[in-house]
Amino acid sequence: MKGKRVYKDKDGDLLLASGDYGKDVNGDWLARSPKGHHGNLRNHTVIEHDDKTITVSPSILIKEIKGSSYHGYLEKGIWREC
Numbered sequence: 001m002k003g004k005r006v007y008k009d010k011d012g013d014l015l016l017a018s019g020d021y022g023k024d025v026n027g028d029w030l031a032r033s034p035k036g037h038h039g040n041l042r043n044h045t046v047i048e049h050d051d052k053t054i055t056v057s058p059s060i061l062i063k064e065i066k067g068s069s070y071h072g073y074l075e076k077g078i079w080r081e082c
Contacts, residue, residue: 001034001079005052019079021054029054033070034079037062053077 006022008014014022016032021041024030029041039062047055056074059082063069072081 003031003034003053003074003077003079005054005077021074021077029056031056031060031074033060033062033072034081035068035070037064037068037070039070049076051076 001019003019006020012025014024018036019034021031029046032038044056053076059073061071
């Protein structure tokens, strides 16, 4: 799934739909997986490419309190599930 970079709105909010990613007001990268899981990428290396897509390493594992999870990669803005 191709993701989309999102920028803060006029109020400083970062509204992410499934597959989106962007920087919050503190400069932290956030992402919402293709399945809707929301995660902070502060423990990952994020490379921003000239076309404004990102590559994240290592793989992204998001576990939610309610028990669901997502594990995959985000490479040049393309999500790939493990």
